[in-house]
Amino acid sequence: MGKNDLTRRQFMVAASAGPLSAVASSIPAYGNVSKRAGKLAVLGGKPLRTNTFQSWPIWDKNADEERVLSVLRSGVWSRAKVVAEFEAKYAELMGAKRCLATTHGTTALLTSLAVLDIGVGDEVLVGPYTFVASIAVIMLSGALPIMVDTDPETFQVNPDKMEEKITENTKAILPVHIYGLPANMDKINAIARKHNLMVVEDACQAWLAEWRGKKCGTLGDLGCFSFQNSKHLTCGEGGAVIGNDDEVMNRCHSYHNFGRPYGEKALTLGGYVRLGTKCRMTEFQAAMLLAQMKRLEEQTKTRGRNAEYLTSKIKDIPGIVPHRLYEGVTRAAYHLYPFRYKAEYFNGLPRAKFLAALRAEGIPCGDGYGPLNRDPFFEQTLNSRNFRQMYSKERLNRCREQNHCPDNDRLCTEAAGFSQRLLLGTKKDMDDIADAIFKIYENRDKLV
Numbered sequence: 001m002g003k004n005d006l007t008r009r010q011f012m013v014a015a016s017a018g019p020l021s022a023v024a025s026s027i028p029a030y031g032n033v034s035k036r037a038g039k040l041a042v043l044g045g046k047p048l049r050t051n052t053f054q055s056w057p058i059w060d061k062n063a064d065e066e067r068v069l070s071v072l073r074s075g076v077w078s079r080a081k082v083v084a085e086f087e088a089k090y091a092e093l094m095g096a097k098r099c100l101a102t103t104h105g106t107t108a109l110l111t112s113l114a115v116l117d118i119g120v121g122d123e124v125l126v127g128p129y130t131f132v133a134s135i136a137v138i139m140l141s142g143a144l145p146i147m148v149d150t151d152p153e154t155f156q157v158n159p160d161k162m163e164e165k166i167t168e169n170t171k172a173i174l175p176v177h178i179y180g181l182p183a184n185m186d187k188i189n190a191i192a193r194k195h196n197l198m199v200v201e202d203a204c205q206a207w208l209a210e211w212r213g214k215k216c217g218t219l220g221d222l223g224c225f226s227f228q229n230s231k232h233l234t235c236g237e238g239g240a241v242i243g244n245d246d247e248v249m250n251r252c253h254s255y256h257n258f259g260r261p262y263g264e265k266a267l268t269l270g271g272y273v274r275l276g277t278k279c280r281m282t283e284f285q286a287a288m289l290l291a292q293m294k295r296l297e298e299q300t301k302t303r304g305r306n307a308e309y310l311t312s313k314i315k316d317i318p319g320i321v322p323h324r325l326y327e328g329v330t331r332a333a334y335h336l337y338p339f340r341y342k343a344e345y346f347n348g349l350p351r352a353k354f355l356a357a358l359r360a361e362g363i364p365c366g367d368g369y370g371p372l373n374r375d376p377f378f379e380q381t382l383n384s385r386n387f388r389q390m391y392s393k394e395r396l397n398r399c400r401e402q403n404h405c406p407d408n409d410r411l412c413t414e415a416a417g418f419s420q421r422l423l424l425g426t427k428k429d430m431d432d433i434a435d436a437i438f439k440i441y442e443n444r445d446k447l448v
């Protein structure tokens with residue numbers, strides 16, 4: 001092992017001697033030089049930062065507790081007036097005609113696919129760089145997810161690789177605005193129109209994000225949100241579907257309520273008009289969301305401002321490539337601040353060691369999503385009894401063959417990012433993040 005390591009290291013040094021050292025000598029001097037100096041914490045030195053960052057979730061002891069307690073005291077805990085109030089306010093906030101609250105982002109997505117009649121025999125285009133639920137819901141609906149490679153600069157699905165995956169069975173596109181950074185909706189919607197496909201937006205990380213001034217979630221046929229504990233608008237677990245078509249939204253309502261008809265008869269027994277499930281939000285969840293909603297705009301502004309500042313500080317560090325936003329993005333929500341780590345600029349220091357060094361300096365940093373198209377659940381599902389009964393061998397094989405996403409594979413080895421809660425801090429918090437990265441860069445020789 002030692003011998004191979006050494007050979008590889010020598011190779012990296014040799015490979016990086018020319019152009020890379022030229023880049024290194026041209027780095028502008030900035031930030032806190034004294035903080036960046038000194039021994040790395042991971043090697044026993046003093047951590048650059050010992051203060052904690054903003055924790056999550058955040059709540060207001062008086063106002064939020066009162067809202068939840070008033071639900072408790074009313075004795076009406078199942079879906080009623082408070083949920084309806086949340087739906088009206090969330091629809092208004094999003095600029096959508098209607099909103100249906102659900103138990104989770106996952107059930108919001110399942111409801112959307114069900115009412116748009118997406119299921120057995122259909123193919124749905126989706127990117128592999130996402131949370132597992134975006135792909136699981138397609139398979140749970142009986143449809144085949146067809147993977148479209150990722151644009152590594154933006155971390156979003158690459159619309160230029162989408163059309164080549166369309167067949168006569170393609171029924172919908174499920175664009176995910178991953179990390180709350182909007183996908184390229186001009187191109188995606190143009191492809192959808194040209195090929196007569198439906199668009200279900202997974203906006204589960206994109207509260208208040210905007211494409212050309214319109215909110216994510218209102219750009220396709222239906223938009224889905226999550227209010228799980230880590231999300232920017234949260235009540236522990238929760239979700240919503242938003243849309244502008246009354247008839248489709250009535251169907252969503254019906255589907256999420258055992259298939260009862262929408263409207264006055266929604267709570268009467270009998271007269272079920274469709275096969276449905278139950279994923280109704282409780283009054284407690286809605287009360288918490290109404291309380292949380294008051295802070296969302298301000299927090300979104302803070303995250304946006306800090307993200308922009310952080311980009312300006314780290315973009316010139318060799319080997320650190322911040323995400324790019326598409327030209328049509330008028331606002332990003334930043335569920336995570338993603339960047340790519342190019343080990344070759346750090347003398348080949350593996351990403352895991354870079355992240356460990358960063359954490360030792362007091363800066364929490366994650367490594368993003370793994371390649372879901374290679375995750376065991378995918379093959380396990382294609383190989384399941386259900387799928388073998390629903391699809392021919394040829395179609396299952398085509399799904400497997402369509403599944404290669406080389407740009408995404410690469411991205412999954414380079415991605416890193418800071419949680420949204422770090423972006424809720426101060427400018428000095430961002431300085432600490434940048435200084436810590438720089439400290440590691442300057443000491444890279446001592447780590448490899």
Ligand SMILES: *Cc1c(COP(=O)(O)O)cnc(C)c1O
Pocket residue numbers: 103104105106107130131133134176178202204205225226227228237238239
């Ligand atoms: C969180 C999330 C979901 C699922 O939402 P839940 O509320 O956890 O069910 C789906 N897609 C994406 C992109 C998410 O981040």
